[in-house]
Amino acid sequence: MTGIRMVIGQELAAAQSGKTFEVINPATEQAHARVPEAGPEDVDRAVRAARRAFDSGPWRKMSPADRGLLMFRLADRIEAHREELARLDTEDMGKPYVHAKQHDVSSALAFLRFYAGFCDKIRGSQIPCGPDKHVYTIREPVGVVAGIVPWNFPLVIAMQKLAPALACGNTVVLKPAEQSPRSALALAELCLETGFPEGVVNAVSGGGETGAALAAHPLVDKISFTGSTEVGKKIMHAAADHIRKVTLELGGKTANIIFPDADLEAALASCLLTSCYNSGQICTTGSRLLLHPEIHDRFLDALLARLRTLKVGDPMEEDTKMGPLVSKEQYDRVTHYIEIGKQNNLRFYTGGFRAKPLDRGYYVDPLIFDHVPVDARVAQEEIFGPVISTIDFRDEDEAVAYANATSYGLATAIWTRDLSRAHRLAAAMQSGFVWVNCNHYWVAQIPYEGHRQSGLGADMGVEAVESYTRLKSTIVNLDPAPHPWAG
Numbered sequence: 001m002t003g004i005r006m007v008i009g010q011e012l013a014a015a016q017s018g019k020t021f022e023v024i025n026p027a028t029e030q031a032h033a034r035v036p037e038a039g040p041e042d043v044d045r046a047v048r049a050a051r052r053a054f055d056s057g058p059w060r061k062m063s064p065a066d067r068g069l070l071m072f073r074l075a076d077r078i079e080a081h082r083e084e085l086a087r088l089d090t091e092d093m094g095k096p097y098v099h100a101k102q103h104d105v106s107s108a109l110a111f112l113r114f115y116a117g118f119c120d121k122i123r124g125s126q127i128p129c130g131p132d133k134h135v136y137t138i139r140e141p142v143g144v145v146a147g148i149v150p151w152n153f154p155l156v157i158a159m160q161k162l163a164p165a166l167a168c169g170n171t172v173v174l175k176p177a178e179q180s181p182r183s184a185l186a187l188a189e190l191c192l193e194t195g196f197p198e199g200v201v202n203a204v205s206g207g208g209e210t211g212a213a214l215a216a217h218p219l220v221d222k223i224s225f226t227g228s229t230e231v232g233k234k235i236m237h238a239a240a241d242h243i244r245k246v247t248l249e250l251g252g253k254t255a256n257i258i259f260p261d262a263d264l265e266a267a268l269a270s271c272l273l274t275s276c277y278n279s280g281q282i283c284t285t286g287s288r289l290l291l292h293p294e295i296h297d298r299f300l301d302a303l304l305a306r307l308r309t310l311k312v313g314d315p316m317e318e319d320t321k322m323g324p325l326v327s328k329e330q331y332d333r334v335t336h337y338i339e340i341g342k343q344n345n346l347r348f349y350t351g352g353f354r355a356k357p358l359d360r361g362y363y364v365d366p367l368i369f370d371h372v373p374v375d376a377r378v379a380q381e382e383i384f385g386p387v388i389s390t391i392d393f394r395d396e397d398e399a400v401a402y403a404n405a406t407s408y409g410l411a412t413a414i415w416t417r418d419l420s421r422a423h424r425l426a427a428a429m430q431s432g433f434v435w436v437n438c439n440h441y442w443v444a445q446i447p448y449e450g451h452r453q454s455g456l457g458a459d460m461g462v463e464a465v466e467s468y469t470r471l472k473s474t475i476v477n478l479d480p481a482p483h484p485w486a487g
C-alpha cells in the first residue's frame with residue numbers, strides 16, 4: 001500500500017500525461033509526496049473501467065452476502081494498516097496523528113462494517129393492487145458512482161461514499177481532494193488487494209479540473225459530493241446535464257446555543273470540541289456560540305481559560321490537540337476573516353498554547369469574537385477554522401431566529417436541562433442535525449442531510465440506500481381478460 005498511484009481497473013496507474021503534483025505537509029510547508037495528476041483521459045479510463053465492471057463484470061453476479069464478506073475482509077485489511085493510513089492523513093492535512101489513528105480510522109471502519117452488514121438486507125416491497133395484479137418493487141444499484149471528497153476527513157469521507165455505494169452493488173470512482181489524496185488512493189489499493197473484482201473501486205487524484213471532468217462524464221450515474229456550497233452548485237449543474245442522481249454535503253454555520261439552565265461544565269467541554277477539533281475545519285464546527293446574558297461572562301471566562309491550555313503544535317506529538325490548518329490557502333482565508341472581524345471593531349480573545357515556537361507550518365490559534373451582531377460577516381460566512389463568534393440572545397424566540405439566520409442548515413446544538421424546551425427548539429431549527437446536550441455526534445446509523453444551502457440527500461444511515469439505488473416497480477397482470485377499453 002503506497003497511496004501514490006491511482007487505481008484504474010486492475011492497474012496501479014500514473015497519469016497518461018506523466019503529470020504529477022506535490023502534496024504539501026502543512027506542519028512543515030514542505031512537499032513530502034508526489035501523486036499523479038489525472039487529466040480527462042485518465043478520468044475517462046477510470047469511469048470506463050467502473051462502467052465495464054458494473055455492466056459485465058462478476059460484481060453484479062456476486063451474491064449480496066458475498067459482497068458483504070468482501071467488505072468485511074476489507075475492514076480487516078484496513079485495521080491492519082491503521083497506523084499507515086492515519087499517518088497519510090496527518091502528513092497530508094495536518095490533523096493530529098492520535099486523532100487520525102483513533103477517530104478517523106475507527107470511524108471509517110464503523111461505516112464500512114455498518115454497510116457491509118447491509119448488503120443482503122436491501123429489500124423492495126409488495127404493493128397490494130387487488131387479485132388481478134402482482135406488484136412489487138426492487139431497489140437496483142444506480143451504476144457508476146463518482147465520489148468527490150474534501151480534505152478535512154479524507155479517509156472517513158471517502159469511506160462514507162464508498163461503503164454505501166458498494167453495499168448497494170454499484171461500482172465507484174473516488175476523487176480525493178488535491179491537498180490530501182493519499183489515503184483514498186491507498187484505500188482503493190487495499191480494495192484490489194482484498195480481491196474486489198477489477199474496476200469495482202477506482203481512484204483518481206487531481207484538483208478541481210479532475211473533479212469537474214469526473215462530474216461531467218456521461219457514463220457516471222450518480223455523484224456524491226462533499227465540499228463547499230460553491231462547488232456543490234457546479235456539481236448540481238453537471239448532474240442536471242445528464243439527469244443523474246446527486247448527493248451533496250455542503251457548508252454550515254452551526255449555532256451552539258447555551259441556556260442558563262444547561263450543565264455548563266459539559267457544555268464547556270463540548271464547546272471546546274466543537275470549536276477546535278480538527279482545527280475547526282469541520283462543516284458542523286460550532287462557529288456561532290449563542291450565549292444567554294445570565295451566563296455570558298462566566299462561560300466565556302471559563303472557555304478562555306480552557307482554550308489557553310489547548311496545545312497547538314506538531315500533529316505527530318501525542319499531546320497535540322490542534323495541528324496546523326490544511327494549507328496556505330486555508331491559512332490565508334482564516335486570517336482574512338480574522339482581519340475582517342478586527343476591522344469591524346469586534347472585541348476578540350485568543351487561546352491556544354504553544355509548547356515551543358512554531359516557525360513553520362500553517363498554525364492559527366483559536367480566536368473568539370465577542371458580542372457579534374448576528375449579521376456580521378464572521379457570523380454569516382463559513383470560515384472553516386478555529387474562529388468562533390459569541391452572539392447574545394435573550395429568550396427562546398431570539399435563539400431560534402438567530403440560529404436560523406444564515407443561508408446554511410447543517411447542524412444546531414442546544415444546551416438546556418429543560419426537555420420540553422429542547423424539543424420545541426429542535427422542531428424549530430432549520431437544520432439537518434440537532435444535537436441536544438452534545439456536539440459532533442455522527443455515526444453510520446444516523447442519516448446526515450443538510451437543509452437549505454447545506455446539502456441535498458443523505459449519505460449515511462439506512463436512508464443512504466435510497467440515494468445509492470433506484471427503484472423499479474414490476475406490475476404483473478394475473479387477469480387474462482383484455483383491458484375493457486381495448487376489449
Ligand code: ADP
Binds near residue numbers: 209229
Ligand atoms: P474546500 O473549499 O473545502 O476545499 P471544495 O468544494 O473546493 O472544498 O473541494 C471539495 C472537492 O471538490 C475536492 O476534491 C476538489 O478537488 C473538488 N472540486 C473542486 N472544484 C470542483 C469542480 N468544479 N468540479 C468537481 N469537483 C471539484
